[in-house]
Amino acid sequence: xxxxQFVFIAFLIIPxxxxxxxxxxxxxxxxxxxxxxxxLTAIIGAGLLRQQGLxxxxxxxDNLAKGTLPAYEMVEGPILLVGGALLLTPGFFTDIxxxxxxxxxxxxxxAQYIIEKRLVQAGVPPHQQxxxxxxxIEGEFRKED
Numbered sequence: 115x116x117x118x119q120f121v122f123i124a125f126l127i128i129p130x131x132x133x134x135x136x137x138x139x140x141x142x143x144x145x146x147x148x149x150x151x152x153x154l155t156a157i158i159g160a161g162l163l164r165q166q167g168l169x170x171x172x173x174x175x176d177n178l179a180k181g182t183l184p185a186y187e188m189v190e191g192p193i194l195l196v197g198g199a200l201l202l203t204p205g206f207f208t209d210i211x212x213x214x215x216x217x218x219x220x221x222x223x224x225a226q227y228i229i230e231k232r233l234v235q236a237g238v239p240p241h242q243q244x245x246x247x248x249x250x251i252e253g254e255f256r257k258e259d
Contacts, residue, residue, distance in 0.1 A: 132205035139206065155209045159201025162216045167194050169218075189225040197221075 140148040170190050177184035197215025200208040214220045 128205075128207060131207045135206045136204075152204050152206075152209075155206075155213075156202055156204075159198065159209070159212055159216065162213075163194060163198040163201065166216050166218065166221075167191075167198075170194060185229060186222065186225050189228050190221055193221050193224055 136148065136152075139151070143151075170187050174184045174187035174191075177187060193215050197212045200212030200215065203209075203212075215224070
């Protein structure tokens with residue numbers, strides 16, 4: 115399935131899922147608590163987006179200062195934007211996906227999948243792909259005379 119078909123199907127299915135979830139949760143807890151819950155997830159999401167966005171930006175700048183390519187950070191930026199947009203969209207299904215984009219381990223897995231998929235599409239064999247974690251052992255060294 116190409117990306118255009120996926121987006122088209124998502125635009126058709128997601129609103130129905132959101133309406134169903136809003137009606138079900140509204141029937142259980144009531145109208146005003148449901149509205150409060152939707153607003154609360156948007157507020158929490160905005161705070162998380164700010165925190166995670168600043169942390170990603172800091173890692174981006176640190177990698178540039180070290181002279182390394184900030185590949186993960188360049189992919190995580192758009193993932194954060196999508197997550198933030200989904201959290202600001204009213205509904206619980208989009209909130210779940212949005213929070214998944216803002217959780218660092220989950221976001222890293224998504225970024226890793228995207229990077230590896232692009233490397234395979236570019237024709238880089240799997241054994242020549244860069245490692246996700248460099249072989250670095252951190253420690254302190256002191257020479258005593």
